[in-house]
Amino acid sequence: MNYEDNTFAWVDTSDAVPPAALTRLLFEADDGVATVTLNRPDKLNAVDAVLRHELSAVLRWCDAADEVRAVVLTGAGRAFCAGSEMTQSGFGGTANARAEPEWIAPYQVRKPVVAAIQGAAVGLGLTLAMQCDVRFVAYDAVLSLPFVRLGVTAELMGHWNLVRHVGLGRAQELLLTGRRFTGAEAAMWGLAVSALPTEQVLPRATALAREIVEHAAPVAVATTKRLLWETGDLGPFEHARRERLVMERLLDRPDAHEGVTAFLEKRTPAWTGRPSTDLPAFGEDSA
Incomplete structure (x- = not known):
């Protein structure tokens, strides 16, 4: 949550490094x-x-x-x-x-x-x-x-x-x-x-x-997590609009096609979407 702007925002973690020398x-x-x-x-x-x-x-x-x-x-x-x-x-x-x-x-x-x-x-x-x-x-x-x-x-x-x-x-x-x-x-x-x-x-x-x-597909999971955390900030109709826009952005992604195909073929899906690079845009987000 961006406390200054009263909006949810993911954090830039591109500079994160693997855990090392932990004491606590x-x-x-x-x-x-x-x-x-x-x-x-x-x-x-x-x-x-x-x-x-x-x-x-x-x-x-x-x-x-x-x-x-x-x-x-x-x-x-x-x-x-x-x-x-x-x-x-x-x-x-x-x-x-x-x-x-x-x-x-x-x-x-x-x-x-x-x-x-x-x-x-x-x-x-x-x-x-x-x-x-x-x-x-x-x-x-x-x-x-x-x-x-x-x-x-x-x-x-x-x-x-x-x-x-x-x-x-x-x-x-x-x-x-x-x-x-x-x-x-x-x-x-x-x-x-x-x-x-x-x-x-x-x-x-x-x-x-x-x-x-x-x-579960990693990108779909991350997107669902954010939609859930935003429920407290948005009214029902604004949230429905947000859901629809995000769903439309996911429908053409490879994971959506893979999920349906794997279901019909009765096999485990092979997801390719990555949360670090492939999340759909959320309103104020430019990505």
Whole structure:
């Protein structure tokens, strides 16, 4: 989201480089699925400036690399993410955020990002997960948005995303009290797709990512992701117009012909479209 212009925009990641020398993250890519693990288990994966910088660099690479087709974001140990690291000087990483123009949010990555919340997700940890496209959560995971209890307000589009997923009334209760709730409640309210036993969360998230990689056209997936994220900004008729224009631009692409042909021939499609170069124009975009 371009906060200055109030428009959605993809990020230029043409200068992204492969992840290397990571100290706060684990990164693994396996046949189209990238798994990104917040790796500060002794700190419950709390976010400091270093972790934020590394996460941005890794997500930028996942966006730029066409060989990455889906991303799973999870945490090491017993927590997904305990939020911003807090020190005597304040919230860890917060002071550095504006000095990081390279930051890319999960919703801006041109591949689906699936959050596997196997443990606690608190504050920024939960607002980060809400910027992913799909969430799976452990039944007994402890979740909260305790910003008002710390004298601040939610960040990373936390208010907007929470209302979008659970409705205004529930969002008011959770944000105005900052109370804790469980993964089972989150799934019941629609904040997560489903709640599972802890040991099943990451495998289920990976299975969903694998299903996308094996069956869906990368350009169509990226385009669908953007249309979904734009639903909160456009009225129904403007959104219908946007859908129609984008659909018309995709119909003449090789992937559209390949999808129909593969369906009729009962075989797996061989997609050729690349998110890095072949996305259709979206209104204000010139590409």
